[in-house]
Amino acid sequence: MDLSQVKEGQSCTIDRVGGSGSFRRRVLEMGILKGSVVHVEKYAPLKDPLELIVKGYHVSLRVAEAARITVKEVT
Amino acid sequence: MSARPLTIALAGNPNSGKTTIFNTITGTRQKVGNWPGVTVEKKEGRVEKFGRSLTIIDLPGTYSLTPFSIEEIVARDYILEQRPDVVIDIIDASNLERSLYLATQLRELDCKIVFALNMIDLARSRGVKIDGDKLSSLLDVPVVFTVGNRREGIDALLKCAIALADADSPPEARRRVKYSQDIEASLRVLQEMIDPSLAARLGYNARWTAVKLIEDDQVIKAHLQARAGEASQPLLEAAQQQRRQLYERYNDEPEIITTDERYGYISGIIKEVYTTSTQERVDISRHIDRLLTNRFLGLPIFFLFIWAMFQATFSLGAYPMDWIESAVGAVSSILDHLLPAGMVKALLLDGIVAGVGSVIVFLPNILILFFCIALFEDTGYMSRAAFLMDKVMHLIGLHGKSFIPMLMGFGCNVPAIMATRTLESRKDRILTILITPFMSCSAKLPVYIVLAGTFFGARAGTVIFAIYLAGILLAILFGRLFRDALLKGEDAPFVMELPPYRIPMLKSLLIHMWDRSKMFLRKMGGVILAGSIVIWVLSTFPRQYDTSASFAAQRESLTARYATEITAAADADRGVLQVERDQQMRQLARQQEEARMADTYLGRLGRWIAPVFAPIGIDWRGGVALLTGFVAKEVVVSTMGVLYAVGDDQGSEALQEALRASGMQPISALSMMVFVLLYLPCVATTATIRRETGSVRWMLFSITYTTAVAWLAALLVYQSGRLLALAA
Numbered sequence: 001m002d003l004s005q006v007k008e009g010q011s012c013t014i015d016r017v018g019g020s021g022s023f024r025r026r027v028l029e030m031g032i033l034k035g036s037v038v039h040v041e042k043y044a045p046l047k048d049p050l051e052l053i054v055k056g057y058h059v060s061l062r063v064a065e066a067a068r069i070t071v072k073e074v075t
Numbered sequence: 076m077s078a079r080p081l082t083i084a085l086a087g088n089p090n091s092g093k094t095t096i097f098n099t100i101t102g103t104r105q106k107v108g109n110w111p112g113v114t115v116e117k118k119e120g121r122v123e124k125f126g127r128s129l130t131i132i133d134l135p136g137t138y139s140l141t142p143f144s145i146e147e148i149v150a151r152d153y154i155l156e157q158r159p160d161v162v163i164d165i166i167d168a169s170n171l172e173r174s175l176y177l178a179t180q181l182r183e184l185d186c187k188i189v190f191a192l193n194m195i196d197l198a199r200s201r202g203v204k205i206d207g208d209k210l211s212s213l214l215d216v217p218v219v220f221t222v223g224n225r226r227e228g229i230d231a232l233l234k235c236a237i238a239l240a241d242a243d244s245p246p247e248a249r250r251r252v253k254y255s256q257d258i259e260a261s262l263r264v265l266q267e268m269i270d271p272s273l274a275a276r277l278g279y280n281a282r283w284t285a286v287k288l289i290e291d292d293q294v295i296k297a298h299l300q301a302r303a304g305e306a307s308q309p310l311l312e313a314a315q316q317q318r319r320q321l322y323e324r325y326n327d328e329p330e331i332i333t334t335d336e337r338y339g340y341i342s343g344i345i346k347e348v349y350t351t352s353t354q355e356r357v358d359i360s361r362h363i364d365r366l367l368t369n370r371f372l373g374l375p376i377f378f379l380f381i382w383a384m385f386q387a388t389f390s391l392g393a394y395p396m397d398w399i400e401s402a403v404g405a406v407s408s409i410l411d412h413l414l415p416a417g418m419v420k421a422l423l424l425d426g427i428v429a430g431v432g433s434v435i436v437f438l439p440n441i442l443i444l445f446f447c448i449a450l451f452e453d454t455g456y457m458s459r460a461a462f463l464m465d466k467v468m469h470l471i472g473l474h475g476k477s478f479i480p481m482l483m484g485f486g487c488n489v490p491a492i493m494a495t496r497t498l499e500s501r502k503d504r505i506l507t508i509l510i511t512p513f514m515s516c517s518a519k520l521p522v523y524i525v526l527a528g529t530f531f532g533a534r535a536g537t538v539i540f541a542i543y544l545a546g547i548l549l550a551i552l553f554g555r556l557f558r559d560a561l562l563k564g565e566d567a568p569f570v571m572e573l574p575p576y577r578i579p580m581l582k583s584l585l586i587h588m589w590d591r592s593k594m595f596l597r598k599m600g601g602v603i604l605a606g607s608i609v610i611w612v613l614s615t616f617p618r619q620y621d622t623s624a625s626f627a628a629q630r631e632s633l634t635a636r637y638a639t640e641i642t643a644a645a646d647a648d649r650g651v652l653q654v655e656r657d658q659q660m661r662q663l664a665r666q667q668e669e670a671r672m673a674d675t676y677l678g679r680l681g682r683w684i685a686p687v688f689a690p691i692g693i694d695w696r697g698g699v700a701l702l703t704g705f706v707a708k709e710v711v712v713s714t715m716g717v718l719y720a721v722g723d724d725q726g727s728e729a730l731q732e733a734l735r736a737s738g739m740q741p742i743s744a745l746s747m748m749v750f751v752l753l754y755l756p757c758v759a760t761t762a763t764i765r766r767e768t769g770s771v772r773w774m775l776f777s778i779t780y781t782t783a784v785a786w787l788a789a790l791l792v793y794q795s796g797r798l799l800a801l802a803a
Contacts, residue, residue: 025141025143025330027570028335028338029334030570030572031172031176031338032570034335042364042368044373044462044463044465045373046463046466046467047466048465048469049465049569051364051573056172057169057170057173057572058364058574059573060458060573061570062569065568065569
């Protein structure tokens, strides 16, 4: 399952960050890395991007970017 | 103890309160400029504190020091090359874990560093407890708690920084990130190859260089080759070899592994120093966001804010604009009385005062706009705006934040293009700057009103709306085109922090506003001044004394004729005759002005380029009017007034009469409106483009492509209009 499939209000654990180059590095540097627990706070009114809470702060990602992140343990 | 002056650099994440601390330390004694070669703001301030003179450098806010963005390269290079005496890393105490990522990277640079755990009050109110002593001993870094906007801890921070700067040598970083065995082994291999002579030539610490080589850091590799030449070859090859081994071992790029391990190291520290009392903290920010980025209300509220900003900038700004205009008028009439008639006076009045005046009138707009933008940024709303609009803007290949500059374009392109500074990626910035001029600015409206009012009567409103719409559609079209053809490559990742809402400090807002406005005044003033003088020269020279003599003769004979008629006429008729005489005199003055204009360089240029305007149905007078529009788009109307011999003292009705009488067709008017919508931006905008892109080439490109598009679009309109007329 990937992060873009997680519904609003659900939490999950990051399994693997895919994608390439600067995107991947940037996502990891922001603390979205394997083992991090993220909470999907909401989707923007036009359904893209989405807002996450990770390591106690809020960050947004585009849906297409979230689709490159595999997650597990969705609750 | 030495009393040498010290340089202190402030580093930190965006939204860590770094700018607030900078403002608190330096007050208004700031110098704002750009970092050499890039359009990243550089702020510098000097203060005398504790008997020391301190230079404070505000580094760009970054999350990391990997060279992916200009800001990160600028920050890292400054620390590596300029070697500030101390680096203060400003850390948002509520956001310790992520902030420590940058902190560990700074630590690896082996510079003298102090941590400022900022906004500790907010963190505490959220139930966060941080063991400062433990953090200090774990990372071997002095830690100071601060509350930037209340000046708390700032003196302690500076004292601590000064003491550290005076300490003998940089303490060899005992506490730095320990990587896993395989990576440490690779690092050792590379470190051993960096012998003292190579290290001296590099100027960087050997371990750090090894880490960067393992991470395949392009900037450091290039630096290595530049400094060490051939001698760097074995090291680079060894680095590649180690990277291959690590890749096989981990089945992933080594730079991903190091990032992962740094966070692993950080989470170990967090476990020891950081506790939160409640998992689900009371988070006011989150509640505000439930409303402001709400599924149904988010967008309407956003448009309301934008509308309010627009109103403030252009309606509220209109009052001081009027005052400035009257002040400029007063100055010019005083000069008019004081100076003897002649070249100097004409240059001063029509060239310099008019030119400078045309810049200064924008000041209220600029000030208000930048105040609003500072308010959006300092409260944290700007990133919500980007969050809300990203989907729409992404269709054009742009970032959500591009929406605000583009919208501002409808008011005035100058502040709009300056507002692109809020965009982080240079590509997004340039793309936005290129298409923003298609947003029809308010100065173009008078031109539409005159032309559409004259030729389209009751349908004028619809026609003007269609023109605006055409601008938007072309902006979208060219946005996509440029993204695909010119500014190719992957979109910058939209990994954007949504910082907690904060109550802004008025002082910060004002400093923010004034810094940017000052830059506008200083830099734009020069270019616009020069531009206005050039246009003035072109529209003044060569002076035609013979025609002015012949007009003077005509005037005399007219006066003489009316003088005899008036004396001869009955008392009742005298008034009528006087009015008639005055009308004739005005007519004559206009004819003289037209004749004069026709013969100036500008007039000659107009007739010389007339063949260019002919296919789009615009005569030489229209052509000249469009040329003078380069100074400011409103000028198109006043030049038309002069050339179609109405004089600009009259209302627009007289011009409408004259335009109709000149034989201009509705289709020509439409073509001219399309041309005005699209063609080259005004002098002020052009200068802003030059400044904000940092390149003359982008400026020239912008001028050329907009004008080419304008001509082609006008051609399409005019020729297809004629074909339709023929068919019908």
